[in-house]
Amino acid sequence: MGLMQTLALYWQYPFVRSALAVGVLIALCASLLGVPLVLRRFSFIGDGLSHAAFGAMAVASVLNLAGEMPFVLGVTVVCAVLLLRAGQNASLRGDAATAMLSVGAMAVGYLLMNLFGTSANLSGDVCATPFGATSILTLTAGEVWLSAALALGITAVFALFYHRIFAVTFDEDFARAAGVGAKACNLLLAVSAAVVIVLAMNLVGSLLVTGLVVFPALAAMRVCGSFGGVTLCAALFAVGCAAAGILIAVVAGTPVGSTIVAVEIAVWGLFWLAGKRRRA
Amino acid sequence: MRARLAGLLAVLMLLAGCAREIPSTYIPPEPTATPDSGIDVDLTALSSTMVFAEVYNMLDCPEDYLGKTIRAAGEFAVYDDPDGRLYAVVVQDALACCAQGLEFVPAGEPAWPEEFPEPGQTVTVEGTFAMYRQGNFEFCHLADASMTLAAE
Numbered sequence: 001m002g003l004m005q006t007l008a009l010y011w012q013y014p015f016v017r018s019a020l021a022v023g024v025l026i027a028l029c030a031s032l033l034g035v036p037l038v039l040r041r042f043s044f045i046g047d048g049l050s051h052a053a054f055g056a057m058a059v060a061s062v063l064n065l066a067g068e069m070p071f072v073l074g075v076t077v078v079c080a081v082l083l084l085r086a087g088q089n090a091s092l093r094g095d096a097a098t099a100m101l102s103v104g105a106m107a108v109g110y111l112l113m114n115l116f117g118t119s120a121n122l123s124g125d126v127c128a129t130p131f132g133a134t135s136i137l138t139l140t141a142g143e144v145w146l147s148a149a150l151a152l153g154i155t156a157v158f159a160l161f162y163h164r165i166f167a168v169t170f171d172e173d174f175a176r177a178a179g180v181g182a183k184a185c186n187l188l189l190a191v192s193a194a195v196v197i198v199l200a201m202n203l204v205g206s207l208l209v210t211g212l213v214v215f216p217a218l219a220a221m222r223v224c225g226s227f228g229g230v231t232l233c234a235a236l237f238a239v240g241c242a243a244a245g246i247l248i249a250v251v252a253g254t255p256v257g258s259t260i261v262a263v264e265i266a267v268w269g270l271f272w273l274a275g276k277r278r279r280a
Numbered sequence: 281m282r283a284r285l286a287g288l289l290a291v292l293m294l295l296a297g298c299a300r301e302i303p304s305t306y307i308p309p310e311p312t313a314t315p316d317s318g319i320d321v322d323l324t325a326l327s328s329t330m331v332f333a334e335v336y337n338m339l340d341c342p343e344d345y346l347g348k349t350i351r352a353a354g355e356f357a358v359y360d361d362p363d364g365r366l367y368a369v370v371v372q373d374a375l376a377c378c379a380q381g382l383e384f385v386p387a388g389e390p391a392w393p394e395e396f397p398e399p400g401q402t403v404t405v406e407g408t409f410a411m412y413r414q415g416n417f418e419f420c421h422l423a424d425a426s427m428t429l430a431a432e
Contacts, residue, residue, distance in 0.1 A: 010330060015337055137333035140340070253327030 003251070010250050018144045019136045019256075023242045025151035026199045027260075030209075031216035031238030032158045033196050035231050036169040036189060038217040045083055046213040048098035049197040050206035052079040054130070055105030062116040069146065073198050079105075080194035084186060130207040136246065136256055139202065147199050154192050161188060166227050203242070204257035211261035212238070219268040222275030241267055320348035323371075324404060331371050335380045338409070342420045345409040350422055352382055353404040356397045363414065365392065369405050384422035397429055404428050 010016050037045060056075035060068040083097055139147065158165065167175040168185045176182040200209045220233035245260030252259075321338075323331045335352070338345050354369040368381035384405050390396060397403050407422025 009325070013330070013334065015333055016330075137329070138336045138340070250330050251327060253329045256329065 006251055007247065015137050015139070016250060018139060019250075020243060020246055022139065022144055022147045022151070023136050023203050023246050023256075023260075024239050025148055025155075026196075026203045027212060027216075027238040027242030028235055029151045029154040029158070029192075030196050030200050030212045031234040032155060032231060033189070033193055034213040034217040034238075035220070035227070035234055036165055037193065038214055038221075039169050042084065043214050044095065044098050044102075044210060045080070045193060046197055046200070046210040047207075048083060048102040049076055049080055049194055050201055050209040051102040051109075052076055052105040053198050053201055054206045055109035058109030058113045062112050069143070069198070073195065076194040076198050077191050080190040080197075081187065084190040084193070130205050135202045135205065137250070143202070147202065150195055150199055154196055157188065157192060161185065162231075165189065169227070204260055208257045208261050211264055212242075215261070215264040215268050216241075219264075219271035222271045223278060237264075237267065237271075318349055319351045319406065321345065321350045321409075323350065323352040328371070332380065335371055335382060338382070339380065339420055342409070342411055342418075346411065348409050349406065350382075350409050351404065351406045352422070353402060354382075356399055356401050356403045356427075357381060358396075358399050367396070369403060382422060383419065384425035384427070387424045387426055397427070401429060 037043065053072050053076045056072040057068060059075075060071045065071055079101060083101065164175070164180050164185045167178070167180045168182050168189070172182050172186075175185070196213075197209055200212050204212050216234035216238040217230065219237050220230040224230045224233045241264045242260055245263040246256055248254065248263065249256040249259040321334070323334060326334065331352075338350075352369050352371070354371040357368045357370050359366040359368065366383055367386065368383045370381045382405075384407050386396075387407075405422060405425045405427045407425030409420065410423040411418050411420050413419075
């Protein structure tokens with residue numbers, strides 16, 4: 001069976017179509033948030049927040065909560081607000097706070113699942129969350145719609161507040177003095193980052209979320225010179241890599257999350273070469 | 281210049297040291313489910329990622345698959361339950377850390393263990409997807425299933 005026939009066969013499965021649609025939307029909003037986060041040197045916040053989300057998932061599963069996602073979203077939003085404010089006149093600087101939260105949440109979460117977990121396959125449940133092997137392919141209909149709505153919402157928020165995000169990213173003090181509403185914008189970025197991270201965990205797993213956030217922005221910065229150009233380029237990069245990664249994973253039988261990040265690394269390499277040539 | 285050459289040489293040496301034949305993870309088989317084959321869902325023609333996802337969806341939304349003829353391949357597993365012996369074919373995800381099983385009821389009444397494969401052997405089973413109730417719970421299985429050992 002040729003490649004096109006295989007793709008046509010797989011396209012008939014509703015969960016493949018849903019995975020592509022939701023995966024592309026999640027990658028899009030992750031790339032949009034990635035640009036201001038990378039420029040503000042918060043590249044590793046994805047790691048910290050995804051580990052916090054893992055800890056929240058562990059608590060939710062131990063407590064047998066019916067709806068995990070709202071609880072996980074709530075906890076992750078709180079952590080995002082605390083982390084992004086930690087860089088502002090705090091005794092604990094941003095990277096140290098991120099490291100503490102990241103390691104602490106993973107350790108406590110895994111410990112709770114071991115001590116009080118009710119799953120028959122603990123190691124399987126724990127293993128699937130960090131790497132997102134098939135999570136995007138096993139979403140329920142409700143999760144598909146919720147993820148799509150949240151992703152579209154984040155994209156719309158970014159489009160609506162584009163100029164304020166731009167101002168706060170490059171010169172927060174000036175933005176504050178100019179009455180741009182820097183504090184509110186920071187809060188908005190924190191909440192959006194938390195939502196994106198929780199969504200992205202379904203696509204690439206908690207350990208690889210940073211790749212989804214960082215690689216599109218870094219690749220775009222190699223070839224584009226303006227904030228708008230970087231944002232647009234990052235979005236196209238993320239959408240293309242996510243679609244390619246999902247299709248390669250379902251055809252080749254590889255883990256979805258790792259495949260998407262591997263494709264991003266490869267394409268980032270091409271952008272790096274293009275940027276080198278551009279500067280020469 | 282010398283540093284760049286040294287770096288390039290180091291990378292080439294590393295790649296040469298790592299070079300080996302990379303086994304393919306998936307070779308698409310010839311389609312076995314044809315309009316005349318009587319198979320509605322052929323899991324043997326899908327990649328491991330697709331198989332895991334499809335089995336997950338079958339167990340999550342069984343009503344969409346009731347009455348359909350399913351062909352699946354995986355490791356043969358046996359479970360001794362207080363209510364009897366259960367047979368299953370187990371599939372793993374791409375990371376091989378998560379596994380799911382599809383229970384099946386063999387057609388006829390094969391004698392255990394003479395007419396069964398060894399646990400752990402790869403088998404292909406074909407059966408009709410059905411649900412049954414045990415106590416307060418509903419379970420899924422492949423009823424009236426034929427089983428064949430996978431080719432070596």
